[in-house]
Each structure stands twice: as C-alpha cells, then as structure tokens.
Amino acid sequence: MGMHATQFRENVIRPALTLLGMDSPAAESLLLGTAAQESGLGRYLRQVGGGPALGVFQMEPLTYRDLWTNFIAYHPEIVATLAGRWPSRPEPEAMTTDLLLAAVMCRLHYRRVRAPLPDAGDLPGLARYWKNYYNTPQGAGTEAEFIHNWHRCVEGKS
Numbered sequence: 001m002g003m004h005a006t007q008f009r010e011n012v013i014r015p016a017l018t019l020l021g022m023d024s025p026a027a028e029s030l031l032l033g034t035a036a037q038e039s040g041l042g043r044y045l046r047q048v049g050g051g052p053a054l055g056v057f058q059m060e061p062l063t064y065r066d067l068w069t070n071f072i073a074y075h076p077e078i079v080a081t082l083a084g085r086w087p088s089r090p091e092p093e094a095m096t097t098d099l100l101l102a103a104v105m106c107r108l109h110y111r112r113v114r115a116p117l118p119d120a121g122d123l124p125g126l127a128r129y130w131k132n133y134y135n136t137p138q139g140a141g142t143e144a145e146f147i148h149n150w151h152r153c154v155e156g157k158s
Contacts, residue, residue, distance in 0.1 A: 002035075002036075002039065002040045002041030002042035002043040002056075002153060003041050003042040003056075005032060005036075005041060005153060005154040005155075005156075008032065008035065008041060008042070009028055009032050012099045012100060012103050013028050013031045013032060013035075013103050014028060015100060015103075016031075016100050016103035016104045016107060017031075017103075017107060019081060019085065019100070019104065020078070020081060020104060020107060020108070020111075021081075022107055022111060024117070024120075025120035026117040026118060026119060026120045027107060027110070027117060028120065029120040029121070029126055030110060030117060030118075030126055030129060030130065031057070031103060031106055031107060031110075032150075032154060033123075033126045033127070033130060033146060033149075033150050033154070034057055034106055034130055034134055035056045035057055035106075035153075036146075036149040036150050036152070036153035036154055037130060037135075037141060037145060037146045037149045037150075038053070038056070038057050038058035038134075039055070039056045039057070039058050040149070040153060041056070041153040041154070042056045044058070045096045046096065054092055054093065054095045054096050054102075055095030055096050055099075055102035056095075056099060056102050056103075057095070057102050057103070057105070057106040059092075059095060059102070059105055059106065059109065061092035063109065064092040064095065064105055065092065067105060067108055067109060067112075068089060071108060071111075071112050072108065078108070082104070085100070086101065106134075109133075109134065110129075110133060110134070113129075113133045115129070115132075115133070117129065123147055123150060124143065124147065126146070126150075127143035127144075127146035127147050127150075128143055130143075130146050131143050131146065
C-alpha cells in the first residue's frame with residue numbers, strides 16, 4: 001500500500017493546487033485518483049518493468065518536458081509562480097523525490113484539457129477523464145482499474 005490518502009491530499013495535492021491558484025474539490029479528487037491508479041498512491045516511484053514514467057503520478061519525461069516547452073512557457077503567470085518555488089527548471093527525475101513538483105505537473109497536464117473537470121464525487125466521471133486525458137485511449141489502463149484503485153488506495157477497501 002502507498003501513502004495515506006488524506007495526508008497526501010492535505011499535504012501534497014492541496015498545497016500544489018493552491019500554489020497554482022487552481023484549487024477545487026474536483027481537481028483534488030482527480031489528482032488523488034490519478035496517483036492511486038498510476039502508482040498505488042506512491043507505492044511505485046518509477047514505472048514497473050523499466051518504462052520511463054516517474055513519480056507518484058507516473059509522468060513520462062517527454063510529457064514533463066512538453067509541458068514546460070509548449071504550455072508553461074506560454075503562461076507567464078505560471079512561469080512566475082513556478083520560478084518562485086523552483087528558481088531553475090527541475091529535471092524530470094525530480095518528480096521521484098519532490099511530491100509538490102509531481103502534483104503541480106500533473107495538474108498542469110490536466111489544465112491543458114479544455115473539457116471541464118467532472119464533479120469531485122463522480123468516480124466514473126473522474127475515471128473517464130483520467131482515461132481520456134492522462135492515460136489516453138491508447139493506454140493500457142482502464143476506467144475499471146481506476147475505480148478499483150480508488151476504492152483500494154483512497155477508501156482502503158479491497
């Protein structure tokens with residue numbers, strides 16, 4: 001089992017969202033579910049099987065770099081916010097040790113999406129949003145896995 005879900009929400013996700021000025025119950029739930037699905041809520045910090053994904057949200061270095069180059073760079077307010085916390089751009093590897101950075105990057109990945117976030121309590125909607133915009137329709141993960149991992153990691157049910 002990974003980290004305690006409430007502590008992760010309160011001490012990592014919420015501060016990351018507040019830093020960005022993008023805090024909402026829906027965003028908190030989406031990031032919590034993403035971490036539960038992608039890494040067992042922090043059980044794995046590197047992709048199992050030797051893949052490139054890193055950190056509790058299992059973001060690939062190419063995605064991380066693309067966010068900096070093609071999204072963050074075009075939003076001066078985000079650049080200024082991130083520079084206040086990370087004066088020089090961290091390498092993708094930092095997502096394995098810096099939980100705040102990993103959560104910030106996960107939220108910014110979702111921020112690129114034009115579709116509105118599902119309601120915080122809409123677990124099937126959160127699963128669908130994750131599948132479509134984080135895992136992608138071509139990815140190996142499923143909405144059913146997301147829901148199962150939410151119950152297991154967030155609610156502590158088997």
